[in-house]
Every structure is written in structure tokens, then in C-alpha cells.
Amino acid sequence: MEAAVRTACIPPKRDARCSVAKTLKHGGVSLPWLDQSQPRAESTLSMSRLPVMSSKRVLTNSSGSENGQDMAPAQKRIRKDPESAKPQAASTVVGGRRPPALATRAPLSKPVRSVGAATVAVGPSRGVLKSSTAAAKGGNVKQPVASTAPKTVTGGGGNTRRLPWDLKGKVSDMEGKIRNYQTKFKSVNQENEDLKGSMVQTQSKVGALQKELESQRNQISEYEEELQVLAGVRDELEKVSSERSTLQREFSNLEGKYKVMETLRDSQETELQTLKMKLSVQESTLTRVQANLRDREEEVRCLKETVAQQKDELHGGEMERRRLHNTIQELKGNIRVFCRVRPLLTGGLTKHIQLPACDNKLITLAKTEESHTGKTADTQKNYNFNFDRVFGPGTSQQEVFEEISLLVQSALDGYNVCCFAYGQTGSGKTYTMEGDEFDDARGVIPRAVQQIFKAAEKLGAQGWEFAFTASFVEIYNETLRDLLYTGKANKRPEHEIRKSTNNEVTITNLTYEKVANEDQVHGLIALANQNRSTAQTAQNDRSSRSHSVFQLDIEGVNTGRDIKCKSTLCLVDLAGSERMMKSQSQGERFKEMTAINGSLSNLGIVIAALANKESYVPYRNSKLTYLLQGCLGGNSKTLMFVNIAPETDSFGETLNSLRFASKVNDCVIGTASANRK
Numbered sequence: 001m002e003a004a005v006r007t008a009c010i011p012p013k014r015d016a017r018c019s020v021a022k023t024l025k026h027g028g029v030s031l032p033w034l035d036q037s038q039p040r041a042e043s044t045l046s047m048s049r050l051p052v053m054s055s056k057r058v059l060t061n062s063s064g065s066e067n068g069q070d071m072a073p074a075q076k077r078i079r080k081d082p083e084s085a086k087p088q089a090a091s092t093v094v095g096g097r098r099p100p101a102l103a104t105r106a107p108l109s110k111p112v113r114s115v116g117a118a119t120v121a122v123g124p125s126r127g128v129l130k131s132s133t134a135a136a137k138g139g140n141v142k143q144p145v146a147s148t149a150p151k152t153v154t155g156g157g158g159n160t161r162r163l164p165w166d167l168k169g170k171v172s173d174m175e176g177k178i179r180n181y182q183t184k185f186k187s188v189n190q191e192n193e194d195l196k197g198s199m200v201q202t203q204s205k206v207g208a209l210q211k212e213l214e215s216q217r218n219q220i221s222e223y224e225e226e227l228q229v230l231a232g233v234r235d236e237l238e239k240v241s242s243e244r245s246t247l248q249r250e251f252s253n254l255e256g257k258y259k260v261m262e263t264l265r266d267s268q269e270t271e272l273q274t275l276k277m278k279l280s281v282q283e284s285t286l287t288r289v290q291a292n293l294r295d296r297e298e299e300v301r302c303l304k305e306t307v308a309q310q311k312d313e314l315h316g317g318e319m320e321r322r323r324l325h326n327t328i329q330e331l332k333g334n335i336r337v338f339c340r341v342r343p344l345l346t347g348g349l350t351k352h353i354q355l356p357a358c359d360n361k362l363i364t365l366a367k368t369e370e371s372h373t374g375k376t377a378d379t380q381k382n383y384n385f386n387f388d389r390v391f392g393p394g395t396s397q398q399e400v401f402e403e404i405s406l407l408v409q410s411a412l413d414g415y416n417v418c419c420f421a422y423g424q425t426g427s428g429k430t431y432t433m434e435g436d437e438f439d440d441a442r443g444v445i446p447r448a449v450q451q452i453f454k455a456a457e458k459l460g461a462q463g464w465e466f467a468f469t470a471s472f473v474e475i476y477n478e479t480l481r482d483l484l485y486t487g488k489a490n491k492r493p494e495h496e497i498r499k500s501t502n503n504e505v506t507i508t509n510l511t512y513e514k515v516a517n518e519d520q521v522h523g524l525i526a527l528a529n530q531n532r533s534t535a536q537t538a539q540n541d542r543s544s545r546s547h548s549v550f551q552l553d554i555e556g557v558n559t560g561r562d563i564k565c566k567s568t569l570c571l572v573d574l575a576g577s578e579r580m581m582k583s584q585s586q587g588e589r590f591k592e593m594t595a596i597n598g599s600l601s602n603l604g605i606v607i608a609a610l611a612n613k614e615s616y617v618p619y620r621n622s623k624l625t626y627l628l629q630g631c632l633g634g635n636s637k638t639l640m641f642v643n644i645a646p647e648t649d650s651f652g653e654t655l656n657s658l659r660f661a662s663k664v665n666d667c668v669i670g671t672a673s674a675n676r677k
């Protein structure tokens, strides 16, 4: 019933406000909260209810939710900017648009009718509603409703209305309402003050909270910094941890190695012990050996003394050998002649000639002479020649060399030695001097060279050192030609024989090749043969018409005994000695034969002059004698091979050669003396 009365007394908000305003204007009563000229009162009213409504209700409607979370942002906005919230609320009310909105939104929360007359004043705020309700409960709201009951008319819907004429009643109602509103206004003001107070408190709390928040933020930033530091520390720790694990792995590896090393050390210690034992055994052995060694050293010292004595004796023996050797050579004569008969090459013997009878030193050349008259029998004429040695046709190269090897030995003892082969063309001069390349057929030159180097090596043990220089020269038509020349043919130099102040004969521009062994000499002989064959191609059979002279200069030094020796081994293959008449030479050949015969007859003249001890020896009459001057003089040992051919048609030349050789053989060229210092 009371609710019904309250509902009847409360008009729709807008209508009621307008009707009250009209009534008051008409009645001359001034209501400050309705007057447009009193914005302060309305503003105050608005502040008391609208901010709450606008913040809470609007948020509720817009989101459709009333929970605290949705409200929180709005509340925060109000707290942050409370001043800005006031005009908003005020403008909402002043614009006069808020009430319809409230009326429209009212059904979303609670039915308007349940609020009763307090709906306009309270609005949707629960706090205000509670206050209004509390005010109503206080009895202020209910008062004007019951006093005019007799003068009200109840409509079909149950509402009570005053009769139109009951103005007093209406005024009374309005006054009741005014009182009611004033009471509400007061309570709202009070509530507003309370809210202000609480807002100030809240603001101070907010400030405190902000400070606290700031300090919290600072602390957070400190914590963050600390966190960063700690993150760094954590990284460091992680690094250290990984390093630690690496170190642990290395450590475990090292442990493994250490164990292996320990095992190795143990085995080596064992080995060391064994070695120590062996060492002690060895040391005792060494002591014994050292004692033995001292004994042996003493023995060696004694032996060395003996060796030295024996060396002295050997040297004395060597000197004695040389002296005796020289004596023998002197007894044999310083110029000796060997005759060698070449074997028959082609045909057999004719009935008119016999092979020369050879008997060591005798050769008999026999010739059967036919009786021209026919009355007497054919007569045989023998030509006997004595030489130092006669080699028959069957004599080997080795046998021939054995006879002259003593002479070759003299070259190492410091004597000049000259060996030359004389004879007609084809009699075997080259065969005797050079021979064939096969071992058995090797001639005097290769065998002499071999002997020289072997003997030099043996003498090396007695302190001798030898140096050898080889040269090979050809004399053709009284012209010298270097057989060891290796340059261009058109640039061959000319050569002259020179004699130094110490009577040494040299040839200008000649190749003097230092040789140290037998093979090198063989190489030079091969080169000389090549040079001779080249010349021979240009001029047929030239070698037969030229003299070839191989010279080996020997220098020996015995430093220990301060002895030096110097000598020349001269080996000569003479040109063919056939007579000019037989050859019936003409032109170039005549010139050749003239040169050959001139040099060969001059050789005979020189030998004869030496034999006769003539004051003048015509060495310079031919290149051959000039070149061989050192080897033909008093300080030399000379050997002449006279080579003869056994054929019938060579009889005359053979006889001629034997006669020439016989003259040489009769010469006694004085006593040779060794060239020693």
C-alpha cells in the first residue's frame, strides 16, 4: 500500500521536474536546485550522483557486465583526473539529456517503480540508493503522502490524485516533496562531503601508492639491473662450467696418459736396471779391454817404430834399386835398338827370300841370288845384324813390352825416356806403338801408360806424389799439328817449337792435358786417332807419311824426404822410311817423301853426332830432332824399334832399315843421369 502511494506521488522524472518548476514559478516559491541561475546547487547535486552513475552505469551498459574488472579502468581514470570528470558529469545533467537516458537505461538494472519517489534523486548509484533508502527509512520520504488522503481521487490504475480544486493539498504535497528533497539534498551534500573526504584520502592514498609504485619501479629497475648482472654472472658461470667440463675431459685424458706414462716409466725403470747391470758388466769388460788396449798401444808403438825403420830401409832399397837399374841401363847402353819382324800378312814365302832368322839379338836376312850366267848355282847371301833384342814374327805384344818395361820404369825415376818405331810403311810401327784396342794386342803406349800409373800409385805409399801432363803432336811436311785439338778446323793455331833457358822443349799453342789416370790417357789417344783419321780422309794414307809424338811429362814429389823428380816419356811412331826412288813419288807425294826422308836422315845424323860426341848436334835441322832433343841427349834413355816386313818385295827397304838401325845401335850416347833434385 505504501509502495502504491509512493508510486502515485512520483511523476515521471522530466514531467515532475517541469511541473514542479512550473508550480514553483506560479506559486512564487524559489527552488535553488531547479533554478537555472543556481548552477552551483545543480552542480553540487550532479557531482554527488552523476559521476558515480556515469562511471559505473555507463561502463556497465557498454560492456554488459557489472563486475569489478570492467569498472576498474573507469575508476582509475576518475582517480587520475578527478577534475576532468566533474565537468563531464555536470554537462551531462545541464544539457538536460541525462534523465531520458536514465529512464531508458533503468530497465537494464532495476525496475524504476521499485525505487519509488527517490528514483530522480538517487539514480542508478547503489551508494546513493542506499543513502536514499536509508533516508527514506528515516521517515522523511513518507510524510506528505498520507496527509492529503481525503482529498485524493483514486484512478482506475490505483493512483491517488488531488482534486483540481485542492490547491492547498497540492501545495502541501509539494512542500512535503520539497522538504523531502531538501532532506535528500542535505544527505546527498553530506554524502558528497564524505565522498570528497574519502576522495582526498583516496588521492593521498593514490599519491602514496604512486610514490610506492615509483619506489617499486625503482626497485624493479634495480632488480632488473641486478638481474642483468646476475644474467652476466650466470653466463660467466655457464662458461666456467663448460670450461670446467673441458678441463675435466682434458684432465681425464691426462690421467689416461699419466697412467700410460707410469706404465712406460715402470718398464723403462726395469730396462734401466737391466742396462745398469749390463753397464757394470761392460765396465768391468772395458777395464780389461783398456788394459789390453794399453798393451796393444805399446805394441803398435813398437810396430810403428819398426815400420818407420822398414820404410827407411825400403827407401834405401828403392834408391839402391834405382841406382842398380840405372847401372844396368847404362851397361845396356843409353840408346838401344830392338828389331821386330812383322808376320806375313798375305802370301806365303817366295823361293827367293826366307823369313829373317831371329835369335834373340841376331837377325839374318838371307837372299838367294840367281846365277846370271846359268853356269854357277844360285848363291845365297846373308845379312846379319845384331841388336839389343830381336823379336821374331810370333812375338806377342806382351813379350815386347816386358823388354822395355824397365826403361819405362826409368821415366818414374826421373830419366827422360824416348821410344820410337822406325821402318817402312806397313812394317808394323803403329801396331808396335799403339796396337789394337784389345787387351792382348795393346801396344807400347797403352801398356807404358798403365805401368806408369800403377808404379806411381805404389810409390805413393812411400810418400811420392806425381802429376802427369799429356800432349800428342803430329809432324807432317815439317809442320806441327795438335792431335788433341778440339776446336774448329778452320781455326787451328800454328805451332812453333820453343826451348826454354833450362833446355826444356815446348810447343806453342799445343794442348797440354793434365791426366790423373790411365783412362784419361786412353781418351786422349782415341781423340788423337780421330784427328789423324779426319786428316787422313782429306789426304789419303797421311798417317803413313807423318810422325806422331806422344809425350807424357811426369813430375814427382816426395815431401817427406824432400825429393823432386821430373822427366818425359816420349813415344814416337815415325813416318814410313821407304826410299824415294822406289816410290817414284811426284808432286805432293815427292814433297812428303822429301820431308820424311829429311827428318829421318837427320835423326840418324843427330844420333851419330851424339855418338861421336861432336860439339854441334844439328837438332834444329828437322822438326822431329828439334822436338826430340830432350829425349835424345845425354840425359835420356832411348829405345828404337826397327820394324821390318818379311815380304820379298820389301827386302830392299828391310835391308835399308836394318842398316840404319845398326848404325844407331853402334852409337853410345853417354851416361844418362836422373833429373832429380
Ligand SMILES: Nc1ncnc2c1ncn2[C@@H]1O[C@H](COP(=O)(O)OP(=O)(O)OP(=O)(O)O)[C@@H](O)[C@H]1O
Residues within 6 Å of the ligand: 341, 342, 343, 345, 393, 423, 424, 425, 426, 427, 428, 429, 430, 431, 432, 543, 544, 545, 574, 575, 576, 643
Ligand atoms: N806383329 C804383328 N802381328 C800381327 N799383325 C801385325 C804385326 N805388325 C803389324 N801388323 C799388321 O800389319 C799391318 C800394318 O801394320 P802397321 O799399320 O802397324 O804398319 P806401319 O808401319 O805403322 O804403317 P804406316 O807407316 O803406314 O803407319 C796392320 O794391319 C797391322 O795390324
